[in-house]
Amino acid sequence: MAEKNSLLEVYKQTKGQLVGHGPRNIQILQDAFLNVDSGLESDMYGTGKVIENFQAKMAQYLGKEDAVFFPSGTMAQQIALRVWCDDRELQSVAYHPLSHLEIHEEDGLKKLHHIKTILLADKNRVIELDDVKSLQEDIACLLLELPQREIGGQLPTFETLKAISEYCRERGIKLHLDGARLYEILPYYKKTAIEVCELFDSVYVSFYKGIGGIAGAILAGEHSFVKNSKIWKRRYGGDLISLYPYIISANYYFDDRVNKMERYYEDAKELASYYNKCYGITTVPDIPMSNMFHVYLNFPKEKVEKVLINIYEATNIGLTGRINELDEQSCYFEVSIGDQYSTINKTEIDTVFSLLNKQLKEII
Incomplete structure (x- = not known):
């Protein structure tokens, strides 16, 4: 059986997983709409109480003058950088080499807006002040991603x-926050969202990552910035006739989970300690600096997958559904803690990691 099914298939069949909030299925939408008045009026092309009230709520949470809801973070961030470039009449921005805009968006910023991008810092570490000072060209905007997902959720110090x-x-450079996982970093910094966001001119947050909603994002900043962002949202086709399924689920899961980030953070540190004791x-x-981290294994991907499948079938507990190959002798996967971890008995977790340690030692 183990040889016939993929790692992901066996992972999905386990009774519990140590990561995430659970399956992404229709139940997510049903739970969010359970107590919603069926007579609630829909938003229409970016207007209406459903969207306007949520935008105002998020602007207040982030400490910004205004906010606009987008169907995707990709759209929101490309538009944020375009607005700042137009504002400075300078088509150049800087960000980390492993920024989402650089490696996951098919060069959207460059192809759609003809904006030049400058990559700062070594790809294996976060951007530091010296990296910014070393810039040889003028830029309209600097984007900082907190935490830096592709290197395990690492963070600079708050002083940095x-x-x-x-x-x-001091130099008129706009600072934009890729805060897709903003909520998750607040326990590490021991700061409020407002205290972090006041350092930035504009802020993007997501509602499907740590929050676990269906989709959607907020872009926040000064009134003039948001006004211009709304124009670009219309140009992008982002003003769907209605966005309320995304907004209602975003609001529901924001209220449900935004205050659980401290628990997720502590759970992540505990889980990382389990992994670090394994051979x-x-x-x-x-x-970990947030609820996420990366797990690196000094074994071939194929052998690790076989070990994990064996453990899943023996314990009915899943660790991950996907392994990424680094080279012929090593691999890694990402961990992101949500509601699931606290539902698993510690005795069961001990058993899983005892088996993992034992079977990794037996790999030839």
Whole structure:
């Protein structure tokens, strides 16, 4: 059986998983709409109480003058950078080499807006103040992703953020926050969303990652910035006739989970400690800085998959459904903690990692 089914298939069949909030199925939408008044009026092309009230709520949470709801973060961030470039009459921005805009968006920023991108810092670490100071060209905007997902959710110190913010403001450089996982970093910094966001001129947050909604994003900033963003949203086709299924689910899961981030953070640190006690495994970071981290294994991907499938079938507990190959002798996967982890008995977790450690030692 183990040889016939893929890792993902066996993972989905387990009774419990240590990551995420659970299956992404129709139940997510049903739960969000369970107590919604059936007579609630829909939003229409970006207007109406459903969307306007939520935008106002998020602007207040982020400490910004205004906010606009987008169907996707990709759309929101490309538009944010375009607005800042137009504002400065300078078509150049900077961000990390592993930014979502650089590696996951098919060069949308460059192809659609003809904006030049400058990559800052080594790809294996976060952007520091010296990287910003070393810029040889003028830029309209600097984008910082917090946490830096592709390197395990690493973060700069809060003092570094403050220094970068001050440096940019002194030089008229707009600072944009890729805060897809903003909520998840607040326990590490021991700051409120407002305290983090006041360092930035514009902020993007997601509602399907740590929050676990269907889809959608908020882009927030000053009134003039949001006004221009709404124009570009219309140009992009982002003003669907109605966005309420996304908005209602975003609002529901925001209220349900935004105050659970401290628990997810502590759970992530605990889970990372389990992995780091196993033979041939290290996590990046060693101690997580948010609810996410990466697990690196010094074994071939195919052999790790066989080990995990065996463990899933023996314990009915899943660790991950996907392994990424680094080279012929190593691989890694991402961990993101949500509601699921706390539902698994610690005795069961001990058993899973005891088996994992034992079977990894037996790999030839």
